[in-house]
Amino acid sequence: MQQKTYFPSKDALLVVLFSFLVGSLFAQEKLVAIKGYAPAYVGKEITILQIEDYWSDKEVKLGTTTVQADSSFSVEFFASETQKIKLRALNNFGWVYIEPGANYTVFVPETDPYNAKVQSGNQLEIGFFNLKPSDINYKILSFNRWNDEFIGNNLAYRTNNPKRFAEKLDTFKIYVEKAYEKDTSGFFLNYVKFSIAELDEIEFAGSRNKYEKYDFYIKTSPVSYANDAYTHYIKKYYKNLIPRLSNTTNNAVYLGVLKSSPTLVMKALGADYAMDNLRLRELIMMQALSEVFYSDDFPQTNIQTIFDSLSKRALFKENRIIATNLSARLNELVPGSKCPEFVLLYPNGKSYTHMDFRGKYLYLHFYDPKSLSNQLEMSLLKDLHKKYMNDIQFVTVVLDNGDLTDKEMQEIKSLNWLYYRCASNDELIRKFKVQNFPTYFLVDVTGYMAQSPALAPTPNAQYQTIEKTFFQIQKINRDMRER
Secondary structure, eight states: OOOBOOOOGGGGGGHHHHOOBOOOTTOOOEEEEEEEEOGGGTTSEEEEEEEEETTTTEEEEEEEEEOOTTSEEEEEEEESSOEEEEEEETTEEEEEEEOTTOEEEEEOOSSOTTSOOOTTOOEEOOEESSOOTTSHHHHHHHHHHHHHHHHHHHTTHHHHOHHHHHHHHHHHHHHHHHHHTTOOOHHHHHHHHHHHHHHHTSOOTTOOOHHHHIIIIITTSOOOTTOHHHHHHHHHHTTTHHHHSOHHHHHHHHHHHHTTOHHHHHHHHTTSGGGOOHHHHHHHHHHHHHHSTTSSSSOHHHHHHHHHHHHHHOSSHHHHHHHHHHHHHHTTTOTTSBOOOOEEEOTTSOEEEGGGGTTSEEEEEEEOTTOHHHHHHHHHHHHHHHHHTTTEEEEEEEEOSSOOOHHHHHHHHTOSSEEEEEOTTOHHHHHTTOOSSSEEEEEOTTSBEEESSOOOSSOOTTSOOTHHHHHHHHHHHHHHHHO
16 A cells, blocks of 8 residues: 655656655554534534545544534544545535644634535535644645646646647646655655646646556556545546457456456456556456446446455455445445335325335435526426326425525425425435435336436436436336227
8 A cells, every 4th residue: 555656767857756655554543633613513513534435435434523602622533644534514514634643723614605505515615723834734735726826827828829838837847846855745745746647637739648647647656545636636547447448458358247257357457558556456447347337338246246356355455445335335226226215204294105106116306405506407307297297206305404495495385296305414315325416316116226326307428318218117108008
């Protein structure tokens, strides 16, 4: 997981900046303390969450506390390495970088003044008190501001004067090298390195090709599981890998999956130049297989068998954890799995359970009435209901934390199908693991997931909508009635 980073002599310009000795693999855990003020959350919980891995995005609770009457809070937990953690207040959250043994004093705002407030959750800008220049947050915030200024001042050159953009980028790299040549934080230097790698992803005339980027940024770098800039770049660099492989390699990967053999898939991927690092290859193999898990080209059962094997016998222990987490994520509400049991209990005592919707397809819609995009999609949903109401049962789960306006309530009451109001922490939302609104699920007549998540009324990237599925269901039903 942690290795020494080297660069070839031809890239000596950034050697000083990007060559460093990272910490021990088994770093000692040290106490981290976060205290602060959250006047908008008095009496509410503040939770600290660690991202166990950036491939499954599984969150692990590190600590929790309650905001006191004077708006103060304090929480302590142990950490063994520098990392980015999530601070959650109700359904809102913000990010904080932490170092083992460090103490932080923060301010948690109610909302982000630059973004519209939505009930489904807002990302907050956490404020800091008395940050030292040596602190990881101070350094990353300063670098990000510098990086943003460079993009803002020079991005226009990318198309109208690409040569000038390349010159500006080279000059920026030189300044960055000089600014941080004495910095000893492996995490920060890796963060800077792969933030600059993101700039190199901006296409312009004369930019590096794929394998030049691999040689310069990835080949000589350790696999940094806890560094968000590194993992973001790596996931982006290898995204949609299988369709981009040569026909020979692609076929070899497919045959390996048919035999449920991670060894054969690893061997096949080894033919790609950007896959010579075994640790990284094993990791990217899991990313690639998870990307095709829901496609019709690869058998899901075989991929699941590969993940089960990797969770026990992956070459690297960190990859075993990721395999376990990805396996669990891929099997959450997958098509063909049983719909979670649920109860819709209304104030008047009336209730519905999952069993009440058997015998008819159920289109389950999770809706945030305070989101403009949700509101715009609702009009399309109403049109679909008029056309397919005899064949599809619509149910809308309305996000309601007790602050809906009269106008929002009137819009909900105008629905011609069943709706159910619940708070963001309701068990129903947790059972369906809803992270974003709107989200849709299609459940078949026997109570199994037909689409999870389901297509929406608006087109996706492939210009697909749920209407084609509804039309097919309606046609089948008509044919059966006419027999």
